[in-house]
Amino acid sequence: MTNIDVIENRVSAIKKYLNIIDGFKRYSAEEIAHDITVKGAVERYLYLAVQATIDLAEAVIAYKKFRKPSTMGESFYILSEEKIISREFAEKLAKMVGFRNVVAHDYEEVDSGVVFNILHHELSDIENFIKICSQIK
Numbered sequence: 001m002t003n004i005d006v007i008e009n010r011v012s013a014i015k016k017y018l019n020i021i022d023g024f025k026r027y028s029a030e031e032i033a034h035d036i037t038v039k040g041a042v043e044r045y046l047y048l049a050v051q052a053t054i055d056l057a058e059a060v061i062a063y064k065k066f067r068k069p070s071t072m073g074e075s076f077y078i079l080s081e082e083k084i085i086s087r088e089f090a091e092k093l094a095k096m097v098g099f100r101n102v103v104a105h106d107y108e109e110v111d112s113g114v115v116f117n118i119l120h121h122e123l124s125d126i127e128n129f130i131k132i133c134s135q136i137k
């Protein structure tokens with residue numbers, strides 16, 4: 001599999017997760033907070049979407065032969081240094097890594113308000129990132 005194939009596969013996975021996540025937008029903040037099944041499903045698919053976004057960033061870095069990141073969040077800063085994305089956009093994407101870590105490692109109870117906010121206001125960042133990465137050749 002070529003690096004371009006990996007990029008295309010990551011984009012496809014992200015689109016799949018975003019499509020699934022879109023179905024949860026019909027739930028209110030209260031429903032997400034009080035229905036552990038819904039909250040857990042939303043958290044899981046947000047985790048998968050963010051992880052696939054990180055994987056996409058790393059695939060672009062490998063394809064372009066940029067320096068290797070030492071952390072997941074650093075991947076986005078490398079793409080900023082290389083003028084693929086802006087510094088401000090890199091910072092927004094890097095913040096998603098923090099959310100991913102909380103969900104993955106159960107550092108604390110995941111705040112349902114944060115989950116609701118991401119569900120309704122932050123997914124466009126992932127959509128914009130896949131558009132940028134889809135244009136890389």
